[in-house]
Amino acid sequence: MKRLLCVFAHPDDESYGPGGTIARCARDGGDVFITMFTAGEAGTIGVSKTLPRDDLALMRRAEFAAACDALGVRGHRVLGAPDGGVSNVDATWAVGEILADIRRFKPHVAITFHRGGVSGHPDHIAVAGFLDRAIAEAGAGGPQACYEWGIPRRKSPLYQRPSLVPLDEHEIAAVVDIDDEAMERKLDAIRSHRTQIEFFVSLEQKFDYRAMSRPEHFARGRSRIAPAGAPVGDLFEGIEVD
């Protein structure tokens, strides 16, 4: 069975990010596990602004669990790192937590946000760095490939977000087609994050999200497989599955 480990900073990164790829993998029989660094208690969207942080954390944990169900993700855990402060946590602890999931789950492939942070959020950047270190330390027992989700430069103006760090064309190592069923699951997952729904509404006001958020694009992170000449269409291409 194909095993995909996803490592993200905030509940909803899995849905707004490579949610279609995750849904496709799970739907096609893959086993997906998500390691989530924070409970998202520093959210600033909509109702998040007015809720006590503890209450928001509880709500977002529940929303994340519902999103995992929508995507077909079978296992997840929230590490409880401080939202907005992931770059300040002890790196040995952070890398060790990811390593523990790598050793237990034995993923063939890992994914996270692009090392530039996509939105530029320091938590995203920190998580990509911790995952890179964990894969390096895992060596032959770790994932054979790591892919970093991002938004191609040609699509980045749609988001109207100056902090956005896009993927350059030459970085794109995987382009994953998202069929209608996987897209519906991604949208269901996005809607599961009820406290964050204003973000989705704002994107829909800017462009046709259903059409423009697919296919999903990835750069390649630390990997033991030889890079393909052209972008792969499936993150398990070239991977030996035991």
Ligand SMILES: [Zn+2]
């Ligand atoms: Zn995030």
